[in-house]
Amino acid sequence: MKRNFQIALRFLLAKRRAMLMTLAGIVFGVAFFIVTQAQTHGFEDLFIRTVLGANGALRVQDKFQNPITSLMADTGDSTEGFRVPLKEGRTYIPGISHPGVIKESVEKFSSVSGVSEVLAGRASVSSGFRSLKTEVLGIRLNDHLSVTDLGSQIRFGSLARYSEEPSGILIGTRLAGRLQIDIGDTLFMEHLGAKRRYRLVGIFETGVGQYDLTRTFIHLDEARLLFKKPFGSSYLQVALFDSDKAPQVALHLEETLQHNVDSWQEREKTWLDVFRVLRFSSGLTMASIIVIAGLGMFNTLAMIVMERQREIAILRSIGYTRGDIISIFLQQGMAVLIAGILLGWILALALTYGVSSLPIHIRGVFSADSFVVKWSLYHYLWAGFIASIVILLASFLPARRAAHIDPGEVIRRMGG
Amino acid sequence: MTETRPENGEGVVLKASNLHRWLGNEENRVHALRGVSLSLEAGKVHAVVGPSGCGKSTLLYLLGLLDRPDDGDLWLMGKQMTVASEAERTPARNEHIGFVFQFHFLMPEFTAAENIMLPMRKLNRLTENEMNERSGQILQDIGLEDKGHRLAYHLSGGEQQRVAVGRALANFPGLLLADEPTGNLDQKNSDSIFALLCRLARQKGQAVLIVTHNLELAEQCDTTFSLVDGNLT
Secondary structure, eight states: OHHHHHHHHHHHHHTHHHHHHHHHHHHHHHHHHHHHHHHHHHHHHHHHHHHHHHHOSEEEEEEEEOOHHHHHHOOSOTTTOOOOOOGGGOEEEOSBSOHHHHHHHHHTSTTEEEEEEEEEEEEEEEOSSOEEEEEEEEEOHHHHHTTSSHHHHEEEEOHHHHHHOTTEEEEEHHHHHHHTOOTTOEEEEEETTEEEEEEEEEEEOOSBHHHHHHEEEEEHHHHHHHHTOOSOBSEEEEEESSGGGHHHHHHHHHHHHOEEEEEHHHHTHHHHHHHHHHHHHHHHHHHHHHHHHHHHHHHHHHHHHHHTHHHHHHHHHTTOOHHHHHHHHHHHHHHHHHHHHHHHHHHHHHHHHHHHTSEEEEOBSSOEEEOOOOOOHHHHHHHHHHHHHHHHHHHHHHHHHHHTOOHHHHHHHTTO | OOOSOOOOOTTEEEEEEEEEEEESOSTTOEEEEEEEEEEEETTOEEEEEOOTTSSHHHHHHHHTTSSOOSEEEEEETTEEOSSOOHHHHHHHHHHHEEEEOSSOOOOTTSBHHHHHHHHHHHHTOSOHHHHHHHHHHHHHHTTOTTOTTSBGGGSOHHHHHHHHHHHHHTTOOSEEEEESTTTTSOHHHHHHHHHHHHHHHHHHTOEEEEEESOHHHHHTSSEEEEEETTEEO
């Protein structure tokens, strides 16, 4: 191995300019791949954190009845029977009629970390300045804090004040701006002719523009009075210890509770797909730089094979095997590959750090004041893996060609 | 092709029997060797002479296991090599055969000593120190003891050919094959290289075969074969 590496290194150094170009291609390809993955993954994670922080991992809502076909398939015998739940044919009864019982059942699941009962409805909120439509959420504060990041989203006012004030209301930053109101001001909420008065005790910012413009929180008992619903609730918001398992837990809950349960992945499928496509396409674009570097490597090694036919023939004549010749050329590729990956990783670390401190102002689907990056070992391993496949393939083809050089024929042709 | 192993006489390093070789494609085939038989003995310098294109180099490549005969048998160190696999022939070249070509074919980026060590590294029987020691000894034998650290392309033509001889001797092979080893050198260097080959062959007990069209040089060898129209006389 060592003897072959010595020869490989000398061949390599004789073509150092061409190899440096290939090396640069690998370094930049690896680095840019990692940086773009870190960015897109970072923003995706921020979006998920925002979504989970605002809406929780699961939402248990409308009660349903299974269609007849589904019921017939369910024989009730666990050994022989089978069940085909057909979601499309279900009959839904809006809301949860016995939230206390359902909440208690949900809390018994070991994967559940918190449950909050929510009574939601639409109402008009008005200050002295103007009136706007809002989505009013009636909550129990402590329960809701266990399933959202509301505690850390308060920008003005306080939750302590809210818990003490029965007519207290929390509204989003953008709504507060539109209504031109401040902490301590009075607001009126109107629903189907009923009008109730509230005091603004807190202004929150979720980072999701729509929520910050339309959401308001009031106490659950107040919401019952406003919407004239003394019983029942709209949905239960559920937090899980491992939110990645939400789809499986949702299925389990749905089957047990006979209520529709949506996971955050199902709710936000469109946005998650957008992020996934972005990550894939940026990864593909950056991988193409590595492919171009691979073409450079192929070209350089093919040139070395052409120019070194005499030396290859001599090596073969003094007993170097075809395997040795392949090893000599693969080692040239490996040397450039390893240097390229290591330098690419170092450059990626520096660039990712640099990008993460670039200022940016994003408000809409989430809130960010600088580029968000995710530091993940997998990005580095993937970049290394892609570079390895491309470069080894690009090295193997010329290596194979070199190994098949007929020493006698070459020496005869070159006037040996 | 006979399957009987010949009686390998004392000191016979290589024996060839009835070698045939056709060159070229189907339409333009040339019968380059037409039943060549010879024996090369240890400690002796043999020469094959003949005009250009008579098949001298073709014979040398067959004897050096760089090519395979279309018919005939070949024994190296008593071992039948005609039907041997590539996996057997390649190590045999490394251990038992040294080549010197008309052009030195050195690795230009390697020093003289590194070039000489190439076959030793492949054989992998010596430590780094032992290889250095042996290459030093060979450099002394070929009169280049003070130029071991020079890159091959910094040496003169005569010196490069000496290094090529040194490389051929690296593993102390039983057989040294030289194809017009002095053909690219001036008279002085030519005499010097030839003298070197003869001296080393006799000292180390190697069988040397020199392919040349230089009759003067051939006359100084212990045995001379003449190759005419693919036949050895």
